[in-house]
Structure formats: structure tokens, C-alpha cells
Amino acid sequence: MRWTLKPKPEALKVETLKKALQVDDIVATLLLQRGIETYEAAKTFFRPSFEDLHNPFLMKDMDKAVQRIEKAIASGENILVYGDYDVDGTTSVALMSSYLKKRIDTVATYIPDRYDEGYGISYKGIDFAHDNDFSLIIALDCGVKAIDKVAYAKDKGIEFIICDHHRPGDNIPDAVAVLDPKRDDCEYPFKELCGCGVGFKLITALASKQGQAVEDLVEYLDLVATAIGADIVPIVGENRALAYIGLHVINTDPRPGMKAIIAEVKKDELTITDVVFIIAPRINAAGRMKHGNHAVTLLTETDFNLAAEYAVDIDQFNTDRRDTDKRITEEALIQIKEYNEQEGFTTVVYDENWHKGVIGIVASRLIETYYRPTLVFTKSGEKLAASARSVKGFDVYNALEACSEYIEQFGGHKYAAGLTLLPENYEAFKAKFESVVKDTIDPKLLTPELKVDLEIDLNQVDHKLFRIVQQFAPFGPGNMSPTFMTQNVKDTGWGKCVGEDNNHIRFTATQSFDDKIVCIGFSLGDKINIIKNKRPFSIAYGIDENHWNGNVSLQLKLKDIKA
Known part of the structure; x- marks a missing residue:
């Protein structure tokens, strides 16, 4: 992942909002990054109501x-x-x-x-x-x-x-x-x-x-x-x-x-x-x-x-859907490896027996493994139908439009689209789509971006910050859950891989002797070598609470680890 640190707001604006709301630098900065600059705007943000709805x-x-x-x-x-x-x-x-x-x-x-x-x-x-x-x-x-x-x-x-x-x-x-x-x-x-x-x-x-x-x-x-x-x-x-x-x-x-x-x-x-x-x-x-x-x-x-x-x-429908998309994803990953197609700028796979109802989900799953504009095709009557999914920052709709000579019908938007084409046009379309994406995509978009709100020290993470951040919910596009980063962190020495397949990581992080906090990183087990031998590393994370046996403690939910 490439980490992108969001720009810090002007110091004067941070100071003004701090005083108006009686909050610290971290909270004022997070609010300003979300376009909230006044007491009234903050009141609306933290206490949404029917009054916020238009006629x-x-x-x-x-x-x-x-x-x-x-x-x-x-x-x-x-x-x-x-x-x-x-x-x-x-x-x-x-x-x-x-x-x-x-x-x-x-x-x-x-x-x-x-x-x-x-x-x-x-x-x-x-x-x-x-x-x-x-x-x-x-x-x-x-x-x-x-x-x-x-x-x-x-x-x-x-x-x-x-x-x-x-x-x-x-x-x-x-x-x-x-x-x-x-x-x-x-x-x-x-x-x-x-x-x-x-x-x-x-x-x-x-x-x-x-x-x-x-x-x-x-x-x-x-x-x-x-x-x-x-x-x-x-x-x-x-x-x-x-x-x-x-x-x-x-x-x-x-x-x-x-x-x-x-x-x-x-x-x-x-x-x-x-x-x-x-x-x-x-x-x-x-x-x-x-x-x-x-x-x-x-x-x-x-x-x-x-x-x-x-x-x-x-x-039951959902269970069937989950089983089906898991099976098709596995088959698609095998197909990509068999045809040695990991090196291109796109992922395009096809099987006439794949369930049309889940090919969009499968396309999203494939992006998790090979972060590239992706198309999953199946047979639909006399034609082939596909779902397209894109990576952040790349307009797959425009790319499909550039291949329209081979397409019967298509529609959608920047990040998701659907299309149909005749079977005899599949190979030509596939080659053209690869060519169009190769010529138009910024190569850096092929590495997932992690947007970091703010760099902080571990000793700034406490229950008060967690409670305030929770009040930023509901989270979603335009107001994502805050992501923090901390540099020069060390494992206290007991870090290990956990989970059935050892594909998660768990350790206690410290920056100095008095700030220790448990970190859990799902699907980050392959980063275990970065934290070994008490070498310093950087972490990007959200703040979470762990409830266990009636006890409540803070933990960091890791999004990435870098040496």
C-alpha cells in the first residue's frame, strides 16, 4: 500500500476551532479535514436531526x-x-x-x-x-x-x-x-x-x-x-x-x-x-x-x-451466494495463474458456467488479490456478459467506451459497469481493453492507496479520543473512520501470527516504556518479519475497543505495517 498523509489544516483554523469546541488538536484537525470549521457546523455534524433535511x-x-x-x-x-x-x-x-x-x-x-x-x-x-x-x-x-x-x-x-x-x-x-x-x-x-x-x-x-x-x-x-x-x-x-x-x-x-x-x-x-x-x-x-x-x-x-x-x-440465499462467489473466485484465481496473466495491467477472466448473479462480487474479490481494473465474464444466452470493477482513481467506464467496437451493450459508472458482447469478439475485446488501460492508467494507481488522516504518538491514544472518534459515525464515503499513523514503533517481543491459517498478526506496540497497546492486523500475517528483533517500524490504524470477559481495553486495528 502507498500511504498518503492528508494535508494539515492551517494552524490558525485549528486553534480557533479548538477554542470554540473545547477540544484538542487531534479532534479539531479531524473536523477541519471534513470541512467543519465552526461551532454550528460541528453541532450539526455531531447531532444530525430532521432540521438538516431540505424542503x-x-x-x-x-x-x-x-x-x-x-x-x-x-x-x-x-x-x-x-x-x-x-x-x-x-x-x-x-x-x-x-x-x-x-x-x-x-x-x-x-x-x-x-x-x-x-x-x-x-x-x-x-x-x-x-x-x-x-x-x-x-x-x-x-x-x-x-x-x-x-x-x-x-x-x-x-x-x-x-x-x-x-x-x-x-x-x-x-x-x-x-x-x-x-x-x-x-x-x-x-x-x-x-x-x-x-x-x-x-x-x-x-x-x-x-x-x-x-x-x-x-x-x-x-x-x-x-x-x-x-x-x-x-x-x-x-x-x-x-x-x-x-x-x-x-x-x-x-x-x-x-x-x-x-x-x-x-x-x-x-x-x-x-x-x-x-x-x-x-x-x-x-x-x-x-x-x-x-x-x-x-x-x-x-x-x-x-x-x-x-x-x-x-x-439461505445469502449462504448460497457466499458459497458460489467463493468457489468462482477460487476458479478465477486458478485461471489467472494457469494462463500466467498476473503481469498485465488488467484482469479479464471467463467461464460459461459461472453464476451471473455473483460475477460483480467476484470481480471485487479479484481486485483484492490483483489490484487492477477487472472484468469477469460468463455466458448469458447467445452472448457473453461481464461485470467490471475498477481500482481507485481509474475510470473503467471510459476504458470500456474506448473498446465499444467490440461491445454489444454497456452501462455503469466510473468504478463499476456491466457489458455484453458476442463470443467471437471476446479475445479481440480482451486485447483492446488491456491496451487501453495500459496506455491511460497512471501506474501508481495499481498500488492501493491508504489515506492517513493524522500522524500521532501512541501516548495520545486514550479512551477519550476513542469516544470522540466514535461520535464521528456514521462512517462512509465523505466521512471515513479516521486512520492514524505512528512511526518508530517496536514490538515488546511477543508478536506472533494468529488465526486458523496464521494470516493475522497480533503484538503489543510501544514507543517508550510507558505506552503499550495491543495491535491486531487482519490479513497482515505476512508482515511478521517487519516487527521481529525489536526493529522500529511504522503502523497505520484505526482505534478500536476489545471486549473480553467483561473487561474493556483499547486496541489498534492495523491497516498496514511498514519497515
Whole structure:
């Protein structure tokens, strides 16, 4: 890893914030690095609230969306709530449908089949709406580029309201309303909402017409917090407030479906990291292994006993997903070694039997081993389909665009994309992709970057600092958990490799005689020689608490070790 130390803020700013908040240099510096320069900004950061949320009617087309839905409710129209099969899509559908069902009975949900229909609005979904007399479709987490599909629906007498957060193309679909803060003509102050967040703004606007305040909709925020964590949107501004309040709902009064998932994993209090790694994969597994409908059914169920039954199924889907992606990852790693492809600038692998639902996860796993732009292909009908994942700082979407002569279809964004191509174009595409990446990537991007907030001494690590840093949560893009570094550290002499395969490292670090602290480094067992013979070394870490036999002690969770 290459360590990058963040620039230190101006000394005067640090001193001013220290005095305003009555904190030390470390805390003031961490806050300034996050753009927090005043007492008021710090108050908002540490105590997010409903007051931090913007008026939903600031969003372009919100008034049109509300009018159309109110009209549909008043006249008893059939409303179809449509969303993608991932976490953001299924939570959005659960949120919108459960809200509308409190006001009207004629509401149904639709999640496209990952393998039969693919991502976003499908002709098959529109035909379903037409065949079942739905006159209004509310699409969530998709649709902002579905110009042809919306026109097709209009010809069949079906109107669309689109709630999306992806960047629109040059033209906007001819829908009743297109809610998307990333529209160039939308002046909504916060641009980084997820799809479920846009859906929440819509129900907030609808509820306001019924005399309700946003506080009356707190029951939906467990869904919004889950989508924020899973969709890796920046946890700043409105997202921070929604995630903060939503996490409180998850931990105190979650919906039956969420409660059933948490019961399956047996954890007392969940953080946003737990949401990302415990709740989200289970919701996602439904769409990957079976069908996204299972996730919506679980998240909208009001009877806990039934929800608990559904959660068992979801948990099984997740187990199957985990086993499948582990097996395929192992097969892909063997393939890379057999064909001696470790030396290139890209990783591209293919097997016609690999499960399409997990190839994106496998691509991410391969990047953990070979840190390069990665594509994992499988057979999909008469074509080959792939998921692409990139390394930090490199735009894989642009690289694919440069190979478009060999591609049938592709879409996505800077770090993740999907594509299809004809089997006869695979080798030519693979060679072109390698060539494009080789010519355009900065070689340093092929080494993972570890961003370090601050260099400190071990004697500055104490329970008070840990408690304050914990209050920086929820963590995520835009507000990552602080990473510290300390130089000239030595092992007290008892450092060793631990774990079943000895691939973790554990030792007690010291800089002087009076500052000793336990360090644990997962998957850092190969660094054992660096710490031997009491030679000095540097560590990058987060501060953690270890609970054991009723005792609580501080420990450092290592991210890297350097000689």
C-alpha cells in the first residue's frame, strides 16, 4: 500500500476551532479535514436531526409528482411501484408501496428479473402493467435514461413518475415527473441522495399535503439508512442525517422484516458498517440467487412471525451466494495463474458456467488479490456478459467506451459497469481493453492507496479520543473512520501470527516504556518479519475497543505495517 498523509489544516483554523469546541488538536484537525470549521457546523455534524433535511418541493417536478399521485389516489387508479433488484431498488419499492398502501388498496409492486429482463425499466414490466390495468407506474432507483420505454408505456396509456439518482443523459424521459437531484435543471441543494432517499423525499412531500411532518415518517428510515449504506453514497449532508436517524430506528424499532434479519445474525447494536456487511448482502442475495421480489416481501411484511420465515429463506440465499462467489473466485484465481496473466495491467477472466448473479462480487474479490481494473465474464444466452470493477482513481467506464467496437451493450459508472458482447469478439475485446488501460492508467494507481488522516504518538491514544472518534459515525464515503499513523514503533517481543491459517498478526506496540497497546492486523500475517528483533517500524490504524470477559481495553486495528 502507498500511504498518503492528508494535508494539515492551517494552524490558525485549528486553534480557533479548538477554542470554540473545547477540544484538542487531534479532534479539531479531524473536523477541519471534513470541512467543519465552526461551532454550528460541528453541532450539526455531531447531532444530525430532521432540521438538516431540505424542503422536498425544492426538487424539480416534485409538485407534478404529488399532484399526479393524489389524483390517482382520489380516483382509485391502479398504481405499480417499480424498482431495481438491488438493495437501493428493493428498499425503495418497500418504502413507497408500504406508504401508499396506507392510503389506497390498489397498489402493487414489480421487480424485474435480473436474468430475464436485466437492469432498470423493462418492456416486459410495462406489458405486465398494461395487462393488469395499471395506469401509473412509479419507478424508483431507475428510469432517468429510459426514454424509449417511457414512450412505449405512454402509447399504452400508462404514465410514469421517475425517482432516480443516476446522472441523466442529454434528454429526459417524457414522464409526468422526473425526480432526480442530478438533473442539470434541478436546484435541489443536496445532489447525493440514493434512490430510496429520492423516494423518501416524495413520500415526505405527499405526507405534507396530509398535514404530516417529516418526523411522522421516521418508521421508513430503517429502509433509507440501509440503502444509503449499501449504495455507497457520500454520508454527508442530508445522507448523514438520514443515516444517523435511520440507524437509531434499526437499533430500537425496526420494521418486522429488518428485525427478522437482525435476529438471524444475532448482533445487539448495528453500525452503518454492519448494515453494509450484514443486512445489505442478505437483501441483495434475493435478486442475485432467486428474485428481488423476496426482498420486497420480507421488507413489507407486518407480521413478525411471517417475516422470520422469510428471513430464513433470505439467509439461505445469502449462504448460497457466499458459497458460489467463493468457489468462482477460487476458479478465477486458478485461471489467472494457469494462463500466467498476473503481469498485465488488467484482469479479464471467463467461464460459461459461472453464476451471473455473483460475477460483480467476484470481480471485487479479484481486485483484492490483483489490484487492477477487472472484468469477469460468463455466458448469458447467445452472448457473453461481464461485470467490471475498477481500482481507485481509474475510470473503467471510459476504458470500456474506448473498446465499444467490440461491445454489444454497456452501462455503469466510473468504478463499476456491466457489458455484453458476442463470443467471437471476446479475445479481440480482451486485447483492446488491456491496451487501453495500459496506455491511460497512471501506474501508481495499481498500488492501493491508504489515506492517513493524522500522524500521532501512541501516548495520545486514550479512551477519550476513542469516544470522540466514535461520535464521528456514521462512517462512509465523505466521512471515513479516521486512520492514524505512528512511526518508530517496536514490538515488546511477543508478536506472533494468529488465526486458523496464521494470516493475522497480533503484538503489543510501544514507543517508550510507558505506552503499550495491543495491535491486531487482519490479513497482515505476512508482515511478521517487519516487527521481529525489536526493529522500529511504522503502523497505520484505526482505534478500536476489545471486549473480553467483561473487561474493556483499547486496541489498534492495523491497516498496514511498514519497515
